[in-house]
Amino acid sequence: MQQQDAGAPRASLRLARPGLSASGWVGAAIILVYVVVALTGAAWAPYGATAILTGSPFEGASLQHPFGTDNLGRDVFSRVVLGTRSVLTMTFAATLLAVAVGGLIGIVFGYLRNWVDEIGMRIIDILISIPTLVLALLIISAVGNSLWLVVLTVAFLFAPRVARVARAATLTVVTNDYVAAALARGESTLSICLREILPNITGVMLVEFAIRCAFAIIFIGSLGFLGFGAPPPTPEWGLMINEARANATNSLWPVLAPATAMAVLVIGINLFADGLSRLIDRPGQRSAEAK
Amino acid sequence: MTASQQFVAQVKNLSVDYHGDRGWSRAVDGVSFEIANGEALGLAGESGSGKTTVAYSLMGERRGASSVGGGQVLFRGRDIFAMPERELTTIRGRSIGFVPQNPMASLTPSMKVGHQIGEMLTFHSVPVPQGTQARVAELLDSVGIPQPAKAARRYPHELSGGQQQRVAIAMALACRPDLVVLDEPTTGLDVTTQKRILQLLAELKRETGVSMLYVSHDLASLAQLCERVAVMQKGRLVEAADTASLFERPQHDYTRKLIAAIPRIDRPPAGHPGATPAGEDEAPNLLEIENLRVSYARRGLLGFGKLPAGADTVKGVSFSVQRGQTFALIGESGSGKSSIARAVAGLARPRLGTIRFAGTPLAALARQRPLHLRQKIQIIFQNPDSSLNPRKTVRSILSRPLGMFGRLDAAGREARVAELLQAVRLDPAYADRRPHQLSGGERQRVAIARALAADPELIICDEILSALDVSVQASILQLLETLQRERGLTYLFISHDLAVVRWFAQQIGVLSRGAFCEIGDTETTLSAPSSPYTMQLLDAVPRIGASPAAAASEPERRP
Numbered sequence: 098m099q100q101q102d103a104g105a106p107r108a109s110l111r112l113a114r115p116g117l118s119a120s121g122w123v124g125a126a127i128i129l130v131y132v133v134v135a136l137t138g139a140a141w142a143p144y145g146a147t148a149i150l151t152g153s154p155f156e157g158a159s160l161q162h163p164f165g166t167d168n169l170g171r172d173v174f175s176r177v178v179l180g181t182r183s184v185l186t187m188t189f190a191a192t193l194l195a196v197a198v199g200g201l202i203g204i205v206f207g208y209l210r211n212w213v214d215e216i217g218m219r220i221i222d223i224l225i226s227i228p229t230l231v232l233a234l235l236i237i238s239a240v241g242n243s244l245w246l247v248v249l250t251v252a253f254l255f256a257p258r259v260a261r262v263a264r265a266a267t268l269t270v271v272t273n274d275y276v277a278a279a280l281a282r283g284e285s286t287l288s289i290c291l292r293e294i295l296p297n298i299t300g301v302m303l304v305e306f307a308i309r310c311a312f313a314i315i316f317i318g319s320l321g322f323l324g325f326g327a328p329p330p331t332p333e334w335g336l337m338i339n340e341a342r343a344n345a346t347n348s349l350w351p352v353l354a355p356a357t358a359m360a361v362l363v364i365g366i367n368l369f370a371d372g373l374s375r376l377i378d379r380p381g382q383r384s385a386e387a388k
Numbered sequence: 389m390t391a392s393q394q395f396v397a398q399v400k401n402l403s404v405d406y407h408g409d410r411g412w413s414r415a416v417d418g419v420s421f422e423i424a425n426g427e428a429l430g431l432a433g434e435s436g437s438g439k440t441t442v443a444y445s446l447m448g449e450r451r452g453a454s455s456v457g458g459g460q461v462l463f464r465g466r467d468i469f470a471m472p473e474r475e476l477t478t479i480r481g482r483s484i485g486f487v488p489q490n491p492m493a494s495l496t497p498s499m500k501v502g503h504q505i506g507e508m509l510t511f512h513s514v515p516v517p518q519g520t521q522a523r524v525a526e527l528l529d530s531v532g533i534p535q536p537a538k539a540a541r542r543y544p545h546e547l548s549g550g551q552q553q554r555v556a557i558a559m560a561l562a563c564r565p566d567l568v569v570l571d572e573p574t575t576g577l578d579v580t581t582q583k584r585i586l587q588l589l590a591e592l593k594r595e596t597g598v599s600m601l602y603v604s605h606d607l608a609s610l611a612q613l614c615e616r617v618a619v620m621q622k623g624r625l626v627e628a629a630d631t632a633s634l635f636e637r638p639q640h641d642y643t644r645k646l647i648a649a650i651p652r653i654d655r656p657p658a659g660h661p662g663a664t665p666a667g668e669d670e671a672p673n674l675l676e677i678e679n680l681r682v683s684y685a686r687r688g689l690l691g692f693g694k695l696p697a698g699a700d701t702v703k704g705v706s707f708s709v710q711r712g713q714t715f716a717l718i719g720e721s722g723s724g725k726s727s728i729a730r731a732v733a734g735l736a737r738p739r740l741g742t743i744r745f746a747g748t749p750l751a752a753l754a755r756q757r758p759l760h761l762r763q764k765i766q767i768i769f770q771n772p773d774s775s776l777n778p779r780k781t782v783r784s785i786l787s788r789p790l791g792m793f794g795r796l797d798a799a800g801r802e803a804r805v806a807e808l809l810q811a812v813r814l815d816p817a818y819a820d821r822r823p824h825q826l827s828g829g830e831r832q833r834v835a836i837a838r839a840l841a842a843d844p845e846l847i848i849c850d851e852i853l854s855a856l857d858v859s860v861q862a863s864i865l866q867l868l869e870t871l872q873r874e875r876g877l878t879y880l881f882i883s884h885d886l887a888v889v890r891w892f893a894q895q896i897g898v899l900s901r902g903a904f905c906e907i908g909d910t911e912t913t914l915s916a917p918s919s920p921y922t923m924q925l926l927d928a929v930p931r932i933g934a935s936p937a938a939a940a941s942e943p944e945r946r947p
Contacts, residue, residue, distance in 0.1 A: 274775035278838070281733045281754045282792060283762045292788075296779035 121372015127365025135181040144172040146179040146332040155348040165350035167341055173354045180332035180355065183244070184362075188313045191248045195255035195313075196306045202256070203263025204290045204298070208271055218264070221257040229254050230319065237325045247326055251316055255309050262305050266298040273297075300377035307370030311363045318359050334359050396464065396567045396599040397446055398422040403457035404441050404450075414457065416441050417623040423567065428593055428600040430610035430631070432646065433620035434857045435828065442620070443569050443603045447484050448476045464566070482512040485560030485568040485598075489575055491552035495544040501555045502528070502540025508562040527558040530595075532588055549721075550581035554588070561592065567599045574609060578720045578884050583928040586612050605857050608650050608930035611635060619643045649859040651887035653914075653929050672746075674711040674878045675732070675846055679704045680741035682727040700739065701727045703902040709846070709895070714872070714879040716893035716910070718886060718925065724902040725882045729850045732880060733767040745846070763793040766839035770851040772831035776823040782809070782834050783819040789841040808837040812867060829860035836867065840875075848880045853888060865892060887929050890914060898922045 117125065143161075144151045150170040157165050164173035202221075206214040236250050270276070271294065279289045295302075320326045321335025329336065334355035341351030404416040416438040423429045433439045441454070445461055448468040461468045463479065471479070480486070488494040496504060505527060506520045516523040521540070528536035531554040544552055553573055560568050570589070574582040590613055593600060604610050610617050611631050618628035619642065627640040638644045682702040702724040709715040717725040730736040732743055734754030743750045745765060751757045769775035776785055786805045790796055796804060806816035812833040823831055832852060839847050849868070853861040865888065871877055883889050889896060889910065896913050898906040898921065905919040917923050 272774075273777075274769035274771065275777040277730075277733075277735050278767070278769065278775055281735055281762070281765075281767050282789060282842075283754050283757065283759070284792075285755075293777055296777065299779075 117376055118372045120368045121376070124365045124368025124370070124372060127361060128369055131181055131185060131362050131365070134178055135185045138178040138181055142175040142178045144175040146176050147171070147330045148175075151175075155344070157348065158350065164354040165348055167337075167351040168344050168347070173337075173351050176332040176337060177334070177354050177358050180334050180337065181358070183327065183331070184314060184317065184334060184359075187244060187248050187251075187317050188310055191251035191317070192255065192306055192309045192313050194248070194252035195309060196259050196302060198252065199256035199259030200263045200295075200302055200305075201290070203260035203265075204267045204294050205286065206260070207264035207267025208276075208286065208290055208294060210268075210271075214264075218261075221260055224257040225261070229316070233316070233320060234323070234325060237320070242325060242328070244327060247317060247320055251313055254316075255313065259302075259305055259309065263298065263302065266301040267294055270294050270297045304370055304374040304377065307366055307373055311366040311370065314359060314363055314366070395422040395424055395462075396427075397601075398460075398462040398465075399442065399446070400460045400462065402442065402445060402459035402461060404438070404445060405455050405457045407453040407455075415454070415623050416445075418459070419620070419623075419625045420459075421618050421625065421628055423599050423601060425566075426593070426597045426599055427616065428589075428602055428614040430607075430614035430617040431601060431603045431620060432605065432607050432610055432617055434605055434859060436622075437620040438623040439603050439605075439620050440571055443571050443601060446567075446569055446601060447480050447486060449480075478512065481508055481565075482514070482563045483566050485563070485565040487553070487556050487560045487568065487570040487573045489572040491549070491556040492544065494556060495552060497544055500541055500543055501547070505540070505555070505559050505562055508559055512563050514563050523562075524558075527562055528555070530561075530592070531555070531558045532584075533558075548581075549577055550585065553577065553581075553585055557585075557588070557592070561596065561598070564596065565598065567601065570600060570602045572604050573602075575604070575606070579886075579928045580720060580924065582609065583930070589613055606930075607646055607858065612930060619646065646859055649862040651858075651861070651865075651885065651890070653887040653890050653926070654931070656891045671710040671712055673708040674746055675709040675715075675880065676742075676744040677708065677728070677732070678706045678742045678744075680706070680728065680731060680743065681739045682724070682731050682736055683739045684727075701902055702731070702738075704741070705897075705899075705902070705904060706741075707895075707897055707904070707907060709878055709880060711845075711878055712872070712876045713895065714881050714893040715895045715897065716889040717880065717882045717897050717899060718884065718889060719899035720884060720925075722901075723899040725899050726850055727902075728899075729767065729848045729880065729882050733765060733848055734762070735767075759793065763842045764845045765848070766842050766844040766846070767848040767850060768832075768835050768839050768852045771855045772823070772828065772835045773855070775835050776831055776838075778823050780822065781819065782821055782823075782826075785823075785834065785838055786819075786841050789838060793842045804841070808841055809834075811840060811871070812837045827860075828856050829864065832856060832860075832864055833867070836864075836871075840871070844877070846878045846880065848882070850882045851884070853883065853885070861888065868892075885929075886914070886925055898925065 148171060151172045152162055152166045152170055154166060154168050154170045156162055156170075159165070162172050162174060164177065167173055167176075202217070206217050233250050233254060236253070237246060240246055276289060276293050279293050284292070317326065318335035318338075321333045322339045324336070324339065326336055327333040329340070337355040338352055345352050399419055399421050402416055402419045403414060405412045406415045419438075419442055421429065431439045431442060444450075445456070446463070446468070448461070448471065450456065456469055463484070468476070468479075495501065502521070502524045505524045508514075509516055509520055509523060518526070521537075524540050525536040528539055533539045533551060533554055539547070539551070544555070547555065557573070574585050577585065586609055589600070589602075592598065593613075600613070602610060602614055607617070614631055616628065617631050617634050619626050619634075619640065621642045627634065627638065627643045629639070634643065635647060638647055680702055681700045681704055683700045705724075705728060707715065717728060719725045727736060731738045734750070734752070734757055737752045745761060748761065750761060754762055783802075783805050786808055787801050790801045790804055794801075794804070805819050809816045809818055814830060814833050814837070818826070818830070818834075823834070826834065832855075835852075853864060856864065868879065869892065872879065879893075881889065881893055893910050896908065896910045897904050898913070898919065900921045905921045906913055906917060913922065914926065917926060
């Protein structure tokens with residue numbers, strides 16, 4: 098096939114544009130800003146997270162205090178900035194754990210499709226049918242209250258949901274003959290799952306990871322808001338909202354600032370996840386080279 | 389305007405461009421042809437030659453990311469690309485019918501077929517004095533579907549592949565169009581069904597006088613239906629001629645190559661090394677299969693219930709394959725030939741029976757077999773799109789069996805990968821490519837290289853040619869023969885195409901409904917078939933030279 102130079106304007110074209118969509122890039126940029134803030138925040142935040150009376154209580158926005166101050170005169174801006182790190186680490190850790198464990202279970206079940214899968218999936222159905230927040234509160238109040246327990250709880254709650262998605266994705270892959278070829282070679286179950294199936298569902302798993310991250314932020318925030326997260330002086334967004342809620346009539350800044358920070362991050366992740374899934378769903382990987 | 393009276397459609401110097409990774413490329417380059425009233429024109433060419441793009445442009449359809457680079461498509465003298473979208477919609481379906489390649493994908497699964505055909509009539513407000521239902525039944529009857537009124541109430545998945553394609557044809561003909569565009573309508577069907585569909589089309593053409601554009605890579609089936617054939621290569625029309633003269637006196641090299649590549653049952657392919665004669669010296673049996681029964685039926689009641697009687701897919705099959713020879717398993721889809729292949733490869737657990745390899749009984753599943761036996765038996769699958777992991781490079785695909793069965797270090801493996809690629813006539817530089825960067829034939833070569841990597845004695849070839857173009861099929865067959873001579877390989881070759889097997893296999897077994905109806909050496913079996921089923925199969929092999937008139941005047945056999 099010969100190359101054509103596109104001189105004339107070509108109307109009404111449906112081009113499969115490679116790369117992330119514009120909204121996907123916006124999402125990626127938002128996430129990047131949060132990550133940078135989380136990594137470097139401690140170095141440039143104007144005040145400490147627990148420093149009280151940096152100004153008078155309930156100050157409005159000013160140059161000294163961009164987001165005002167709360168009831169103890171703590172700088173809301175600094176607290177939001179310093180809270181980023183814990184939110185991101187917890188979210189990332191919980192989701193990664195959920196995707197790793199749930200993903201492996203889902204792939205193995207989807208590959209086996211025997212009685213193990215049958216029983217396992219029914220157990221997963223049961224786990225999914227329990228309301229998440231109730232189960233989380235039950236676990237945390239029974240075992241104790243620590244950041245790592247929150248991470249483990251969230252991972253435990255999300256893993257069955259990830260497993261279901263991974264199993265569904267696996268079902269479309271296992272029918273391929275390369276799986277049969279591996280089987281005829283005598284590969285072990287784990288080897289087939291990790292070498293043959295996993296590379297073909299990474300796209301689905303990445304999207305699932307991004308979506309679960311957004312859920313995890315809200316979920317961890319909710320736990321903090323209900324007092325089942327970090328203990329009070331910690332600059333945790335959910336906790337901050339809860340603390341400031343009572344004084345919302347005096348100043349809205351301490352409520353709005355962490356809430357907005359959380360919302361923008363979730364929107365950013367959703368935009369990115371959406372862009373990512375469109376990128377992966379792009380029909381046909383076949384290119385002109387194949388001819 | 390006399391031309392427009394004479395021709396249903398004219399394509400004048402049509403060029404179509406596609407936008408790909410490397411900018412615009414020309415997929416169709418200055419193609420001109422016309423279709424006369426009541427004429428069937430065949431459009432032949434390999435995949436990627438642009439024939440489907442031409443077929444779509446006849447309906448004014450521009451496929452995604454394409455644009456018309458020049459030229460015109462006239463339908464009844466009117467430029468189809470200049471028509472407003474509204475007019476196009478009325479022409480499509482009403483004046484130009486379309487039969488797609490895969491009827492399963494084109495029929496709506498959630499709608500009864502009668503309803504889908506009826507929708508064509510109501511959408512185009514075609515007057516049907518006898519009532520929509522009666523007309524639908526009439527249409528279904530005309531395409532040879534038994535009990536048409538009953539069939540109209542079925543969903544697509546309740547029909548067989550051949551019947552689905554008949555429904556698609558009925559749909560295309562519903563509004564009595566002037567032209568029907570058929571895009572590889574028989575490619576997914578087995579030979580006997582294919583033959584019946586071709587007969588049906590010839591009959592419909594004679595009865596209704598509809599013009600046809602028949603797109604196919606299969607010259608032999610084009611020859612049966614079309615008065616004229618146009619051959620496309622790399623977007624250009626290289627030759628267009630009457631069917632008879634095209635086959636007798638092909639002008640263009642490419643046409644000659646295509647014709648030579650068609651497997652002929654009546655004479656061996658060019659450059660055929662006069663196959664190793666069958667049973668000359670009694671070689672020892674490498675593979676012996678005794679009373680093999682495979683069943684996919686599920687036992688009720690947690691696996692303790694009884695199997696329903698007669699549920700076996702393979703019903704007690706016994707045969708043996710001599711070392712260094714080729715045994716062909718022939719049969720229609722559903723005859724159980726792939727089940728036998730899977731049982732030998734250790735992918736399906738036989739219900740009963742023994743499989744012996746070089747005298748040793750084999751365990752049912754591959755994982756229970758010792759390493760050296762897994763190594764000696766390799767399988768190549770039908771569709772290389774599915775048998776090669778799309779996320780892996782050719783190197784990693786070939787290295788895996790090397791690492792499993794061989795004792796090579798990294799450098800040794802690398803050298804062996806290059807060697808294997810050369811053995812299947814591929815450039816060693818292909819090691820860095822991924823399957824989607826290869827053509828269908830190249831992919832199948834990689835699949836063959838993967839089987840060779842294990843250094844096997846027996847290779848099971850499960851319909852390995854049916855997903856490939858005819859000219860590619862010929863070269864793959866040649867490769868298999870060369871490899872057999874060089875390495876003394878034994879093949880268990882599964883196919884539905886008698887013409888392919890005729891010159892390639894020494895022994896042949898004809899399967900029907902899970903049992904052999906004929907087994908013996910190829911020469912005698914095919915020259916004097918004893919079972920009516922074998923005769924029917926032989927009869928279905930498309931023969932070149934049979935004029936379309938002869939095909940059409942054959943007595944019609946409705947199923």
